[in-house]
Amino acid sequence: MNHARSGAGPDLSGGSSRLRLLADISVALAGSLDLDAEDALRRMSQRLVPQFADACVVDLLDGDRVRRIAVTHRDPDRAVRALAEGPMPGLGDSADPLSRVLRGAGPVTLEDPARSREPGSLGAVQRRLYRVLDAGCVLVVPLRARSETLGALTLIRSPGAPFEEEDRQLAADLGRRAGLAVENARLYAFQRNTAEQLQRSLLPNLRGLPGLQLAARYAPARVGAEVGGDWYDAFALPDGSTMLVIGDVMGHDLTAAVRMGQLRNMLRALAYDSGDPPAGVMCRLDRVMQGMTSVELVTAVIAQLHAPTGAGRPLSWTNAGHPPPLLMLPDGTTRLLEDGHAPILGLDPCPARTDARIVVEPGATVLLYTDGLIERPGEDIGRGLTRLRQHAGALASSPLDAFCDSLLIRLQTGYHDDVAVLALRNTDPDRQA
The missing domain is CATH 3.60.40.10 (PPM-type phosphatase domain)
Known part of the structure; x- marks a missing residue:
């Protein structure tokens, strides 16, 4: 990873730097049972910016419905503008990278978001997101656990700072960890709610x-x-x-x-x-x-x-x-x-x-x-x-x-x-x- 991005954070070209980042993310996700899993994902997003990307977006999938739970950017004003988009549309027939990943595709890279013209309402939302966040390169990885896609992690870098192969591997690892944290939190919540309902029924x-x-x-x-x-x-x-x-x-x-x-x-x-x-x-x-x-x-x-x-x-x-x-x-x-x-x-x-x-x-x-x-x-x-x-x-x-x-x-x-x-x-x- 020899890119030089504007206002770049710590250099992650060494193995120790990547391990430190993984350790930070593991800490951010560690409270996903005691706290809300979505809060844990927001903490993860905050740790990835600016260490790994200029912006980070987290979306969760509820059936065919997409929920955007976090947008983090170097410039907080841009993050606020991006979150102001309102409710997300469903997957529909969109063919943009986010939709493809949420349907089960592996990590997808978009080298030139400005030229993105994928049809569908979700694709239109993503194009507006790229403009607001000044996206030069986009990497979308699934949040996956037990062969089920639970959401997606969208990482964005400014123009002139592409994602290299090592970046994609690291991002895929982060997505697996986050997906497992979400799945464990949901299973734990289900068990706890079942026990509460049993108690109350008696x-x-x-x-x-x-x-x-x-x-x-x-x-x-x-x-x-x-x-x-x-x-x-x-x-x-x-x-x-x-x-x-x-x-x-x-x-x-x-x-x-x-x-x-x-x-x-x-x-x-x-x-x-x-x-x-x-x-x-x-x-x-x-x-x-x-x-x-x-x-x-x-x-x-x-x-x-x-x-x-x-x-x-x-x-x-x-x-x-x-x-x-x-x-x-x-x-x-x-x-x-x-x-x-x-x-x-x-x-x-x-x-x-x-x-x-x-x-x-x-x-x-x-x-x-x-x-x-x-x-x-x-x-x-x-x-x-x-x-x-x-x-x-x-x-x-x-x-x-x-x-x-x-x-x-x-x-x-x-x-x-x-x-x-x-x-x-x-x-x-x-x-x-």
Whole structure:
């Protein structure tokens, strides 16, 4: 590569220079799973200008639709003018280099863009692009993964700076790396969305439980793009009481979400059929889980809210290694319900489990939640529990739905884990939350 282009960047004639450029691009694409893949492609475009080209354009293919996601040029004003073109036309019958590459052709070089006269609406858009970006030589390479063309990378140099064979080989390598990053990001997003949909499909309808105010929220992790096995449940039992459940299956993938669904259905059947109190149901679930499933470790709280008495509604619960429920009185006083604690599910099929019991007075609220609400990386869990008590106490008199929404907002610092919350309030059946 012995060309001399105007305002040229670093000389890439040596192997070490090309390796450095590939390393830079690999860094730019490395976050395509944690961040948006399109943002990663924009970062790649910015690193290629001016090191490798005077301009770089990235297009993605959605069916027959072309989306232009990035235009970078030495002169930012030219890039802005190029992006102002508006929506891209479809492939249609265009025969320009971009259309040919998007249909599956290999790298295509256009030595004299000013003479380009290919028919088709996309060809017309490209001719305007070449004029705006002062194109002297154009190299279009596919973004390809697993024999599928996902988009194209268009590299442009000013007049007098042609692309040599080594340039074309390097550009083709960049296109393969970018295509693989796009494909991996799409597959990861599909898996994550599938897991989220599975989780949400298993979340119960909290209506239809007369005389009881319930509200719940589920928020997927926002950091690390992970999906876990958090779940909550509430259902009526034959004796008229209500079973309340919150749990967390270890893991952060589709498998965890599937296992969560298995446990949720098993627990419902065991609780409904056995008539056991929470500790008995938890023991049954632990034995069945270890004997019939591949689920390894689970934390959970099972609570049973009984019919009203003169002083309120009795609540019994048992805890398998889960964060303790929180009781909030109408005046804002809070109390962690730390009794009834026993090992997590999956360690010992026959641990001693007991029920704890309180009476939930009228107007009081009980909150079940998963650890994503209180845990922060590098922070002692005690600080998270204190923070929860402070905010929950301040919101204790809020309507129940507003309580859940406000609590998530106040404790939100960019979720590092999924968050599930289930809140119940003991009020008159005719009073609305």
